[in-house]
Amino acid sequence: MGLSNASFPEVFVLLGFSARPSLEPILFILVLIFYVVSIVGNSIIILVSYKDVRLHTPMYFFLTNLSFLDISFITSIVPQLLVNLWGPQKTISYGGCVVQFYISHWLGATECVLLAVMSYDRYAAICRPLHYTVIMQPQLCIGLAFTSWLVGLITSMVGSTLTMLLPLCGNNHIDHFLCEMPLIMQLACVDTSLNEIEMYLASFIVVVLPLSLILVSYGYIAQAVFKIKSAEVRRKAFNTCSSHVAVVSLFYGSIIFMYLQPAKRNSHEQGKFIALFYTVVTPMLNPLIYTLRNKDVKRALNHILVENCCSFTEK
Template sequence: MMEMTNESSPHEFVLLGFSAQPSLEPVLFGLVSCFYTVAILGNGTIILVSWKDVRLHTPMYFFLANLSFLDISFTTSIVPQLLVNLWGPQKTISYGGCVVQFYVSHWLGATECVLLAVMSYDRYAAICRPLHYTVIMHPQLCIGLALASWLGGLTTSMVGSTLTMLLPLCGNNRIDHFFCEMPLIMQLACVDTSLNEVEMYVASFIFVVLPLGLILVSYGRIAQAVLKIKSREGRRKAFNTCSSHVAVVSLFYGSIIFMYLQPAKSNSHEQGKFIALFYTVVTPMLNPLIYTLRNKDVKNALWHIVSENCCGLEKKQEQI
């Protein structure tokens, strides 16, 4: 048996991941590497164009840049360790590494739920209150909402993660997942986890169900406003304004609800792993593609930056 730091906490955890299907690991390594690279480049591009192009200095792109930074951080907190475990025979993560991954991924996951609700409110204000939009979504409010999202996620992570990591594990260190996650850590505990499960369900309601409810209310009001628009062109523009955000919300919540609203001692581990892989790697990759491909402002800003850089390079070459 592995040497223990004390009788409840091991030096390291074994992340079983996809080791039950070893032939699948090389394929997953290649796919995850590609998706991760695209996610970093795509979200980095969104941040760059939102910062560089003055025309994108609006509340919508301020929140979008926050979402992109969050996606980069979230996927980076998990994917590098996943790639190491997929590549080699070692399937371990240090105790400290597991704690950091646990706190950070929990923090960023909760933050994204709130941030998506904030973005839906921004779209509601833009479509339902267009004449008052700049007054409603003033810079101080935007910064305040963004900070509330980040700090709210951090608060629930500090509470839930700390309660979970305080559980005695009695030497149990095999996690049937590819990253350190609350329900799976709770399964290792050798004491009653009822209090932790109550806290998890309360946090899930506050940070998953309530934001989703706010999103649905916002888009219910938006749908009513769009139906009152008489011109087809006006309805099309209103739809295009919201379609990217609706797609991102559907991808994120469709997978996250299954993961965090199921019982902590569920046996559906294998199915849960692939769903977790989807929102950990695929969703952060798709978000910038959805916003870029369906958004003329972002495409124009990107083209403008590329053109400026090309012209600048040509001038330098002429001077030489």
């Protein structure tokens, strides 16, 4: 079909889970619960890290960035998903799809890079403990965080713009619950080879490279920890990294599983549930992992609660 017959639709139809209508009310309740827990949990992490001066460290600076990122990421997707799950209306405006497309890709790419930055922080803390404060100076921390957001933004701007400029062939149905790059590319009337090359290149930069850096960092960390003779010190070192390892495993595990699954007829349907996991469940689990497995955060939270209760009682 030629470009003269191409069009840019006013709306897209997000089919989502419409093939299983009986499942939609259950998913609506679960997604709403996960969304509320995610917003509250990540907000608590930000509040605690800001209020307690003992948490004014590089680790909690990056954790605050991650929490803000998770709040923004889940908010870019879930409100529209809840609308689609609530009733028969499955549409999203062209402008709404573009906004969701740019923001979700920006935040998703940023999280990949930020998790690698956090692994470097853990490497510096365990493998270079005497030089940690010299290495992880505030200027470097701010620069690394800024770089994470900037790399994510550039990746999104390039990939999303190339995708949204593709002329479509009149079909406005997207078989997903969000506007995704590969699915919109399938609606195009023209050759998408350039877009596919850009997508693979971007995936290498924001997924493969950061994951490689994380694995290298933890390779050095494991090597350093096993050299420690004291079992107590070794346990503390492992505990320092355990929360980050759990978050990385959840985030990258779901992404890798989704993209490495075999191309079977039911794989796309499975892909929706995996995408639901890393877009809705993972942002909710991150603050729970860091609060349940981190004594510093629990102590700071208890301190703030006691302080507020005492001030309320005095009034």
